Amino acid sequence: MQDYLVRGMTLDGYVKAVAIRSTQTVRRGAEIQKTTPNATAAFGRALTAASMMGNMQKVENGSMTLQIKGGGPIGSIVCVSDSMGNVRGYVTQPNVALQEKHPGKLDVGATVGTDGTLTVIRDLQMKEPYVGSVPLVSGEIGDDVTRYFAQSEQTPTACALGVLVDRDQSVKVAGGYLIQLLPGAPEETIDMVERGIQKAGAVTAMLEQGMTPEDILGVVLGDLGVVFMETAPIEYRCYCSRERVTAALISLGKKELTEIMEEGKAFPVECQFCDTVYAFTPEDVKAILNGL
Numbered sequence: 001m002q003d004y005l006v007r008g009m010t011l012d013g014y015v016k017a018v019a020i021r022s023t024q025t026v027r028r029g030a031e032i033q034k035t036t037p038n039a040t041a042a043f044g045r046a047l048t049a050a051s052m053m054g055n056m057q058k059v060e061n062g063s064m065t066l067q068i069k070g071g072g073p074i075g076s077i078v079c080v081s082d083s084m085g086n087v088r089g090y091v092t093q094p095n096v097a098l099q100e101k102h103p104g105k106l107d108v109g110a111t112v113g114t115d116g117t118l119t120v121i122r123d124l125q126m127k128e129p130y131v132g133s134v135p136l137v138s139g140e141i142g143d144d145v146t147r148y149f150a151q152s153e154q155t156p157t158a159c160a161l162g163v164l165v166d167r168d169q170s171v172k173v174a175g176g177y178l179i180q181l182l183p184g185a186p187e188e189t190i191d192m193v194e195r196g197i198q199k200a201g202a203v204t205a206m207l208e209q210g211m212t213p214e215d216i217l218g219v220v221l222g223d224l225g226v227v228f229m230e231t232a233p234i235e236y237r238c239y240c241s242r243e244r245v246t247a248a249l250i251s252l253g254k255k256e257l258t259e260i261m262e263e264g265k266a267f268p269v270e271c272q273f274c275d276t277v278y279a280f281t282p283e284d285v286k287a288i289l290n291g292l
Helices: 023-033 037-057 108-112 142-152 187-200 203-208 213-221 242-250 254-263 282-291
Strands: 004-010 015-021 063-069 076-082 087-091 100-102 117-123 130-135 157-165 171-181 226-233 267-270 277-280
Touching (some): 023 171, 037 063, 037 087, 037 108, 142 171, 171 187, 213 226, 242 277, 254 282, 277 282
Antiparallel strands (some): 267 277
16 A cells, blocks of 8 residues: 655644555665664654654755664664655664563563654755754653754754554554644634543554544644645655766775775675665776776
């Protein structure tokens, strides 16, 4: 079933929202990174959040990078989304030991850690990217994204994320939602949103029941009424190419490239975001040197 997200707004115009089903996207990311269950859950939540955040900025050819470094066993998580919500990412330590809060409930916070920061880099196609960073709250990622918007962008936000890892360690369901209050929202609207969030409960439970992103927003914002403005398919998508890898090799400099060439062996370069391997022969490296 195709992953997708929906964007909507309440009838009173004071709340905007996005919800997503990201099961296939997270499944593909976990497959590429070869993550164990705890890392799958953490990485999947980050991919899901990055997809929604990237789609929200709606800048043509723009991108959004989400970096999470919490000092936990997973190391760093990096996710990059385009303006449609297509996303890719990697983790530095995918092989994380099993940690549970209680039987059947993975401890994502312990996997990520709280001794670090969540950083958002927005490439808005201007001279310099916008960079915002906040200390981690819980390492659960949803709470941390909520704090980022409140502190760095001064936007009251509620972010809920969920990844359910099955007994065979595959991704059963994944998704989430992001709710934001617009300036001037009355207390009555705020109270209704809070009640809707409490009523909705865990994201994974709703997804496991077969609820769609529209259904989820219907539960969270149902008392206010929600109008859906956009539906966009999303996927795990990497933009790597041989040209980009060649540019990265050039950045190594003449000395290192010469050493690689003189070894006389094939030089494979694997993209960190996907499982594509680009093979460079000594002749290829010599051609790069000649072009410098």
